[in-house]
Amino acid sequence: xxxxxxxxSNVRLALTDMSASxxxxxxxxxxxxxxxxxxxxxxxxxxxxxTLSMAGTIGSLSVVYSYLFGLSLEAYLPFLTVGFVxxxxxxQSIIDASTAFSANGGFLLQVRIPRFTFPLQLMxxxxxxxxxxxxxxxxxxxxFPPAFSASMLLFxxxxxxxxxxxxxxxxxxxxxxxxxxxxxxxxASLMQIxxxxxxxxxxxxxxxxxxxxxxxxxxxxxxIDLTRTPLLGGTIREGLWLQAILVTLIAMGVAFAVFAKFxxxxxxxx
Amino acid sequence: MASISxxxxxxxxxxxxxxxxxxxxxxxxSVRKRSHTSSSITLITALDGVSLELRDGDRLGIIGxxxxxxTTLLRVLSGIYEPTSGSVVIDGSVASMTDLTMxxxxxxxxxxxxxxxxxxxGLTRKEAVSxxxxxxxxTELADRLxxxxxxxxxxxLLRLAFAIxxxxxxxxxxxxxxxxxxxxxxxxxxxxxxxxxxxxxxILAISSHNLPMIREFCTSAILLNNxxxxxxxxxxxxxxxxxxLDGESPV
Numbered sequence: 314x315x316x317x318x319x320x321x322s323n324v325r326l327a328l329t330d331m332s333a334s335x336x337x338x339x340x341x342x343x344x345x346x347x348x349x350x351x352x353x354x355x356x357x358x359x360x361x362x363x364t365l366s367m368a369g370t371i372g373s374l375s376v377v378y379s380y381l382f383g384l385s386l387e388a389y390l391p392f393l394t395v396g397f398v399x400x401x402x403x404x405q406s407i408i409d410a411s412t413a414f415s416a417n418g419g420f421l422l423q424v425r426i427p428r429f430t431f432p433l434q435l436m437x438x439x440x441x442x443x444x445x446x447x448x449x450x451x452x453x454x455x456x457f458p459p460a461f462s463a464s465m466l467l468f469x470x471x472x473x474x475x476x477x478x479x480x481x482x483x484x485x486x487x488x489x490x491x492x493x494x495x496x497x498x499x500x501a502s503l504m505q506i507x508x509x510x511x512x513x514x515x516x517x518x519x520x521x522x523x524x525x526x527x528x529x530x531x532x533x534x535x536x537i538d539l540t541r542t543p544l545l546g547g548t549i550r551e552g553l554w555l556q557a558i559l560v561t562l563i564a565m566g567v568a569f570a571v572f573a574k575f576x577x578x579x580x581x582x583x
Numbered sequence: 584m585a586s587i588s589x590x591x592x593x594x595x596x597x598x599x600x601x602x603x604x605x606x607x608x609x610x611x612x613s614v615r616k617r618s619h620t621s622s623s624i625t626l627i628t629a630l631d632g633v634s635l636e637l638r639d640g641d642r643l644g645i646i647g648x649x650x651x652x653x654t655t656l657l658r659v660l661s662g663i664y665e666p667t668s669g670s671v672v673i674d675g676s677v678a679s680m681t682d683l684t685m686x687x688x689x690x691x692x693x694x695x696x697x698x699x700x701x702x703x704x705g706l707t708r709k710e711a712v713s714x715x716x717x718x719x720x721x722t723e724l725a726d727r728l729x730x731x732x733x734x735x736x737x738x739x740l741l742r743l744a745f746a747i748x749x750x751x752x753x754x755x756x757x758x759x760x761x762x763x764x765x766x767x768x769x770x771x772x773x774x775x776x777x778x779x780x781x782x783x784x785x786i787l788a789i790s791s792h793n794l795p796m797i798r799e800f801c802t803s804a805i806l807l808n809n810x811x812x813x814x815x816x817x818x819x820x821x822x823x824x825x826x827x828l829d830g831e832s833p834v
Contacts, residue, residue, distance in 0.1 A: 581597065
């Protein structure tokens with residue numbers, strides 16, 4: 314029997330909402346897939362247009378910046394590609410989240426549907442887009458094969474942390490952007506700035522001395538470094554795991570607090 | 584056993600203008616130590632101190648003028664709005680028939696839309712697929728179900744939306760005005776279908792301006808005015824009170 318009772322604590326209601334959203338995985342997959350299917354319906358390439366445009370960007374950037382930095386294409390292209398693909402997953406999750414609730418007002422005002430369904434749906438969609446984009450990774454790894462080793466498997470737990478971190482930030486963004494309608498533009502420009510101060514186009518070791526804090530204190534840099542290094546066959550530097558786990562836990566805590574506090578208000582803000 | 588218990592529920596809506604919607608203005612105002620009232624947030628009381636108990640077999644009619652809080656109350660009964668004060672306990676699955684075309688994808692075919700809606704209503708994919716044949720029979724759309732619904736006429740679309748929405752038998756049925764669809768022939772079929780749906784649900788809550796319809800379907804009624812419960816009781820008593828209210832000058 315389905316029961317809705319509103320006199321429980323916010324924390325309890327938020328937990329109920331999240332578990333109901335997870336149990337409603339069919340709805341999450343359906344709504345997420347519908348968005349992707351729409352792109353396929355209008356063109357045979359579907360979301361591969363995004364992949365093509367990403368390949369074009371990576372191709373042009375690598376020609377220019379490998380020359381600027383005096384690096385060989387073999388050293389630079391795999392680094393840029395892996396970083397760029399992972400970054401676009403992280404940043405698109407956050408940018409997309411700014412309309413996660415407001416674009417679904419139709420559902421939220423018509424049926425009883427757990428709110429956390431929408432951040433989950435968005436993450437599923439971004440994972441599906443990442444799967445399309447990983448073709449670029451495949452092509453680059455055929456052109457410049459990395460040194461395969463068992464430590465590459467560390468990508469799996471690293472990526473799991475990245476997903477948890479992105480989901481937390483997406484939940485915070487989705488909730489606050491429903492209340493403040495000028496926030497989505499701010500989020501988009503912040504992510505633009507974050508792209509330039511995160512070592513994606515440039516290598517972390519290029520930024521030394523007193524400016525090193527830009528890399529060390531940047532949580533985006535932590536997650537990009539953590540997930541990129543194993544894919545390139547490198548060794549994850551000491552302390553990075555701990556840093557990533559801590560940042561993930563903090564982000565999850567803040568996300569839960571924001572969601573628990575404002576969950577019931579979301580339908581009023583639509 | 585389905586039930587709804589609404590205790591002393593109040594709903595206060597914040598109405599934001601562009602300034603209240605803006606984080607920048609809010610930050611600026613708080614730095615300048617202006618009170619919020621000078622900007623932008625107007626509070627509207629949509630419901631105030633409403634209490635209700637609904638049990639199995641209850642058929643509740645909700646009447647009141649435009650803007651009296653009927654739709655807001657229906658959304659509370661469906662679990663969409665969590666009240667700002669008071670409490671609500673809803674036991675049972677709820678179907679709210681307010682927007683029949685909810686979640687329909689105009690580029691998807693009729694059959695795909697049946698599956699989409701079925702899953703949204705909580706079915707598994709297999710159960711949703713099994714809806715296709717009954718809906719095909721009922722709507723008389725035959726092969727047209729294999730075309731994208733953007734190629735449908737308005738009447739066909741309504742027939743499809745109606746048939747899908749009424750395929751699920753919920754414990755609690757919430758309706759904003761009586762639903763119906765189509766030409767004279769279909770209207771009669773639709774009417775019978777709604778009646779059987781109402782018969783199968785254990786609780787019905789319907790808001791309407793159509794008083795004869797309330798008399799026909801409901802066993803009890805409430806009258807809302809300015810978000811407050813003005814009268815509660817048998818259908819005849821409440822309708823009498825409503826007509827009396829109509830005689831008084833509008834608020």
